[in-house]
Amino acid sequence: MDMKKYEVGESILFDIGQKILEAHWQDLLANTSLRFEKVLDVVTVHQQKQGIQNVRPKNLAPKAQQAYFQTGAGQTQHLITDFFTDSTKIYQQLKALDSILVRNLGPEQIIWPFSNRPQDLLADEPSVPPNEAAQLGVRLVLSDELLTQLFTTETAKQYPSFAAFKNAIYLHLAQNIISNLDILVYFFGAAPIAMPEASGVKRSAIQAKRFLNCNMFQDFDSYLLSLRKAASEPQPKLLQAPLFLRPQKGDLDYRQGVQYLDLQVLDIQPNVADGVFDYQVQFLKLFLLFNVVHTTDPEKLTTAAQRFYQVANEDPTQPSQARPRVTAYLQEMREFATKFFPKTDYQTALDKMTQVVANETQAPTAQLALEFAQSGLFQFGQQLAAKNQRILTGEPYQLRGYTDKSLEIQQFIGSAIELGLNYRFLDGTGEFLQLRSQQQSAIINARITAKNPLILQAILADQQAMNNLLGFAQVAVPKGFVATDLTVAKSLFHAEFEKSGVVIAPQNGPKTAQQVFTTPIDEHTFTTSFLEALDYDDTVVVKAFIPGSVYDFYILDQRILAILEQVPVNVVGDGQSDIESLIDQKNDDDRRGRLGQRPLVTIPKTAATAAFLAQHQQNYQTIPDRGEQVFLSAIADLAAGGDSFDVYEEVDQSYQKLVLRIAQTLNMQQGHVAMIIPNIYAPYQPQPNSAIVTDVAAAVSIIPYSFPFAGNQRKLSQVIIQSLFSNSAKERADD
The missing domain is CATH 3.30.470.20 (ATP-grasp fold, B domain)
Known part of the structure; x- marks a missing residue:
């Protein structure tokens, strides 16, 4: 496909942020969707001597049926969220998926918190580089409405098609991210052991070995050419790249344009049960939005790569040379958040990230480097795995991430995840769920499904109708009556229940509104109870009290x-x-x-x-x-x-x-x-x-x-x- 090269400096992309502000499209920018993917090693450690890569955790649906768990290269477990525009919802689902995964581990299985597998750490002469695990990837999709609106602007007319325009926007974003990868590895570097030299400490050994060819992002033709070249190689280094622009499935020539961006440059934080804090998820969303509107000179991408490798190879126990730049960058992000999203809590996330810069010993990689130096990485890994597992299984009756929902809904979400079904909420309270497989869907409420006919609800709401129906089937029910009028009720009470215990309750009301009298009551007590039941419903049920289990x-x-x-x-x-x-x-x-x-x-x-x-x-x-x-x-x-x-x-x-x-x-x-x-x-x-x-x-x-x-x-x-x-x-x- 013959693709024309477009110079970024001549396009809309230099003033995209101003266009968004002038048109008040900040909400469209905020509707950028993110999906997180965690790559984990599930291992079995026998007698603290060896780590054996394990098969899929028990009780989870097979890979072909799974919505949230996939098996990758080397039997790594991939935990994949849905796409969300709200970072809070991403974190909620991450917590739920983490807990479900751990609940389904075998008795000796653990989630290994490091990129270096236990068997490699225990080898007499360790020589295996970090494994592609303990990693966190982010997939980004820009709002179609935002892209469509931007494409209608005067400066976008230089692009021959909407697909070409999308490619330019995503390429611009990729260039900005590449220019600032050092910021991400500074905060999210957490694979500090350098193999084979067990004493060589880096901020992120796994990021330090990334293949980063900045020339491929100079323009979109260069990007396509790099992909095609890699496709002809038996073991292309490009697979180790930190960032990709992905097309629609089967669209190898990008005729429909870029569909999403994949970022794979984040280490899981081993000392955090979910591998990432909630404020870090917020920070990542803001970082990506900032880079949509930020301006970068493509000619300086090579310098950006040098910064990235420099930070990745730093000794995290020593002061970082990147600290002044990171401080300045956070201030730019703060100004961006104030201007574009003044009513959000992004500032709180930035405050926490700023605290890490102010005290670099708080950085995860610094803490890890100091702690494993005292106990050894293998033993420290076991300790972290056990601690994280205790946290993830600490609430056996609740599902982490959704503890604000009813217990019933939490149970249904957990089972849906295990069965490999997608789920989503249909209402603000979160009490209606839509569950989806590849072929079908179903809607459930905390206590109601579509199993029963509508007429059943009407029958069950009418005590007399239900009793008659059961009576016709020769099923015993307590004798009783329903009434809406106190005078009629008192007459029936004297005729049937004056000398026996009685139950008085609203026909449709909470069970706590039910009043039970195990011994006979007088008319005054009956009247009071009847009127109290009327506060809940216009119809009151009065029936005999029957002792028994x-x-x-x-x-x-x-x-x-x-x-x-x-x-x-x-x-x-x-x-x-x-x-x-x-x-x-x-x-x-x-x-x-x-x-x-x-x-x-x-x-x-x-x-x-x-x-x-x-x-x-x-x-x-x-x-x-x-x-x-x-x-x-x-x-x-x-x-x-x-x-x-x-x-x-x-x-x-x-x-x-x-x-x-x-x-x-x-x-x-x-x-x-x-x-x-x-x-x-x-x-x-x-x-x-x-x-x-x-x-x-x-x-x-x-x-x-x-x-x-x-x-x-x-x-x-x-x-x-x-x-x-x-x-x-x-x-x-x-x-």
């Missing part, structure tokens, strides 16, 4: 996936502590916390609890006998601090068949059925009180089943996702 069955596709026994909130006496102290002791559990943030809820000490204790001649200062179980509520409500026990293997199979019959009657493909069963070991008999359904719901949290108080954990999120995608495939086949 509640068993919760989770259903998916006519299968029972989990069975929980739900027990009201309680404490067990030790013969010495009062009830208040026993509550504190039970709350001292990492699993307990706020609803939605921990799998178990902190047991509250409320006036309602005190009143319940008083009904049983107890108070917070009562000291129960050793082994005595003291209930603090009559409601088996996990959201109020109740306990859940996995009893899947214990419940007689006949109850599973009953629950599946109920689900079939309601045409419910996903949800739960709760029932009171007097004896789970005795087969179900179709007679009164053998099994009484107390609740049916389609929108159910998976957390109690995933993390019960005791018993086996059931990973429902993965099974639900697999069901959604297998069903989608079947529906397409049927069509």
Whole structure:
């Protein structure tokens, strides 16, 4: 392809920043998308003697099905984020991917934090150069809208096509980045051991061996010529280059123009669990945006290469000669951020980077050089790997990066990553997810999927309709009524419940609004409770209180996936502590916390609890006998601090068949059925009180089943996702 050479000095590119400011296109510039790619070594260290390169971590989907994990040369693991315009979202996903990868490592597997593999460090005569691992790459895509707008300007008319214009813009960016690679290696150099001389310390040994031919970036024709020449070589040095301009797949002549820029010049920070800090991700985004509008003389690129190699080869334990230049460059970036993005927090990131320059011992490569000099690089690598692994697995009930989302959504994201599916949020709260494979997609909410028909929600919202439907199927339900009028409700109360315990609750409301009376109540108490329920919904459900253990069955596709026994909130006496102290002791559990943030809820000490204790001649200062179980509520409500026990293997199979019959009657493909069963070991008999359904719901949290108080954990999120995608495939086949 005959490509005309365009002199940068004659184009729009010298005043691109001014054009953006004049047209108020700063938001279009900010919409530049970045994707991060980490290259990691997953190794097995046996008896601290040798490192063996390992196969793919267990439980992750195969390479062909993976969205976020790929296997590279030498069995390196490539961890790849989605494209984001928001650097915060990049870091969130990085943290999640890191945690999922580590959770799926084998018992002896670790992520080796250095470019030098353990077996090379332990060799009698180390001679292997740094491996292409412990590296962080960045892929950049400029906003199409920004490029289109710039192409409409008067000075862009000198380009014969939009593709040629894109090539010029990306080449300009590449020239600027090459001119400032020394800035990046100063901050992100963290591979300090120089092989084979084990005592030779460099800021970044792996960057020092990069192949950097600045002449290839003088113009776009030179770049194409360099690529074609490298393609004819058996082992081209160009593969070691720090930067590439990539075309659309299959477009080897760049007829559609450059599609993105690849930057591969960053070392992972070994002493940081995620390999990079959040402010460093922000700094990188700002650095790249700055270089879009910055001006560089192509004739001085060779000087830039000299600076890059000089900084890469520096001894990081000594003051850097690049310090004055780095200080001045940060000030230029600060002025750029102030002018283009005054309402962002880029200044905070620049403050932190400035602190590193002010105290160079804070630089990661300096810290590493000093620490491994004391313990040896192999031992230090093991220590760092263990520390990072503890951090990445420190919250077993949460997914790092998304702890602001509900636990259900965190579970679904984690399972989607493991199954190799892309995910993205569809709303601001992050409670609606779209999951995508190469062929299909599915949308889920924290508690709802598309499994059930719409009519089911209407049936479940109408207590009387559901009870009648179950009654027709000869399924027992507690006797009761629904009412909207207090006068009618009081009349029915006197006729049916004046001499028995009763449950009063809004038809559609939180379970905490449910009031349970285990003994008969008077009209005044009933009236008060009824009116309180009306505050939540116009319709109130009144039903008989039935004592007994509640068993919760989770259903998916006519299968029972989990069975929980739900027990009201309680404490067990030790013969010495009062009830208040026993509550504190039970709350001292990492699993307990706020609803939605921990799998178990902190047991509250409320006036309602005190009143319940008083009904049983107890108070917070009562000291129960050793082994005595003291209930603090009559409601088996996990959201109020109740306990859940996995009893899947214990419940007689006949109850599973009953629950599946109920689900079939309601045409419910996903949800739960709760029932009171007097004896789970005795087969179900179709007679009164053998099994009484107390609740049916389609929108159910998976957390109690995933993390019960005791018993086996059931990973429902993965099974639900697999069901959604297998069903989608079947529906397409049927069509």
